[in-house]
Amino acid sequence: MTLNFLDRIAQQYGNQLPFVAYRKPNEEEVRLILQNDQELHHVVDYRESGFIFAPFNASDEAILLKNDASYSEILNTEKTSENSDSQPMKDDGAGKAFHLGLVQRGIHEIKAGNLDKVVLSREVEVSTSKDPIQLFQNILSLYPTAFCYIWYHPKVGIWLGATPEMLLEMENQRLKTMSLAGTQKYLGEDSPVWGNKELEEQQMVTQFITDSLKDKIKLLTISETMSYRAGNLWHLKTSISGMTTPEIGLSEIIHSLHPTPAVCGLPKLKAKDFILKNEKYLREFYTGFLGELNFKEEVNRPSKRRNQENRAYRTIKNKTSLFVNLRCMKIHKNKLTLYVGGGITRESDPEMEWKETCDKSRTMLNIIRS
Numbered sequence: 001m002t003l004n005f006l007d008r009i010a011q012q013y014g015n016q017l018p019f020v021a022y023r024k025p026n027e028e029e030v031r032l033i034l035q036n037d038q039e040l041h042h043v044v045d046y047r048e049s050g051f052i053f054a055p056f057n058a059s060d061e062a063i064l065l066k067n068d069a070s071y072s073e074i075l076n077t078e079k080t081s082e083n084s085d086s087q088p089m090k091d092d093g094a095g096k097a098f099h100l101g102l103v104q105r106g107i108h109e110i111k112a113g114n115l116d117k118v119v120l121s122r123e124v125e126v127s128t129s130k131d132p133i134q135l136f137q138n139i140l141s142l143y144p145t146a147f148c149y150i151w152y153h154p155k156v157g158i159w160l161g162a163t164p165e166m167l168l169e170m171e172n173q174r175l176k177t178m179s180l181a182g183t184q185k186y187l188g189e190d191s192p193v194w195g196n197k198e199l200e201e202q203q204m205v206t207q208f209i210t211d212s213l214k215d216k217i218k219l220l221t222i223s224e225t226m227s228y229r230a231g232n233l234w235h236l237k238t239s240i241s242g243m244t245t246p247e248i249g250l251s252e253i254i255h256s257l258h259p260t261p262a263v264c265g266l267p268k269l270k271a272k273d274f275i276l277k278n279e280k281y282l283r284e285f286y287t288g289f290l291g292e293l294n295f296k297e298e299v300n301r302p303s304k305r306r307n308q309e310n311r312a313y314r315t316i317k318n319k320t321s322l323f324v325n326l327r328c329m330k331i332h333k334n335k336l337t338l339y340v341g342g343g344i345t346r347e348s349d350p351e352m353e354w355k356e357t358c359d360k361s362r363t364m365l366n367i368i369r370s
């Protein structure tokens with residue numbers, strides 16, 4: 001009997017073996033990568049090939065899932081039946097009070113001239129009886145334009161998400177990235193009106209990315225900034241692209257970008273330090289990145305020349321496709337941890353920043369409730 005795609009995931013999970021299943025933005029095909037043993041591999045120099053799962057703190061090691069077997073399929077992603085058992089666990093107000101205080105401290109650091117921007121976040125605990133594969137199916141049906149994934153390693157845990165943010169895409173020497181920041185709730189409008197606070201915080205991200213890449217990339221192109229919808233939210237997005245040179249390795253490019261001010265802040269190291277000292281929980285893989293690292297793709301191009309044997313020219317493409325791990329959750333037994341944050345600038349209002357994290361938590365809460 002041949003196993004169907006979802007059974008294959010369930011079997012791998014049941015056998016406590018590592019896997020990742022994912023669908024890229026606006027694509028139909030869901031890919032599945034299986035690793036055949038429980039070994040925890042790490043990325044050493046970014047020349048490896050496999051699926052990378054990297055934490056926020058770039059000083060911690062990034063995990064590499066080996067591609068021992070892979071499958072792909074177009075899944076019929078019908079939503080699973082209604083279930084109203086998933087509610088954020090009761091918060092006595094201490095969670096909100098802590099977050100408001102944290103944002104206040106961030107604003108204070110900015111006004112004191114120590115930081116320009118800092119992204120501050122929190123975790124939200126939710127109870128559920130749904131199984132992870134069911135949740136993954138809900139993600140697929142709700143967020144066709146996001147990078148949707150479920151990732152598992154027995155020594156690390158199980159993570160799920162639907163992120164709108166690409167960190168980096170490389171096809172041989174061609175590079176693409178984006179600056180994504182600024183948030184508003186989607187209320188059915190065709191395009192939102194943006195305030196100065198959002199325009200400025202997103203511009204800081206664009207500036208950081210272009211400054212980080214300008215010595216490493218040729219033909220750097222920066223698009224206009226546009227509104228970009230991600231589920232129940234709007235963001236501001238600028239696309240950035242160019243060509244790398246053979247002297248610059250992927251490792252150098254990734255380290256110069258990650259973590260960008262879309263998820264960390266400016267100056268980068270001071271903002272990271274503030275986050276690690278003040279958030280009082282561990283982000284782990286939230287605001288890290290994940291995706292295909294150095295996937296080889298064979299391309300057959302038929303010869304266009306006449307009077308030549310019907311020969312195909314074979315070239316190998318090297319592709320890397322990485323996404324920032326946002327709108328994600330970690331799954332425990334009967335409990336989920338969701339992660340949400342937002343960019344703080346001198347113009348931030350703590351109450352509005354709290355509300356923004358509540359709006360962002362809807363992305364994952366919707367999949368639990370659908």
Ligand SMILES: C=C(O[C@@H]1C=C(C(=O)O)C=C[C@H]1O)C(=O)O
Pocket residue numbers: 119121165180181182183235262263326327339340341342343344360
């Ligand atoms: C930090 C998050 O999102 C990031 C922060 C944003 C903001 O501050 O407006 C917008 C998009 C993301 O770059 C999150 O979703 O948790």
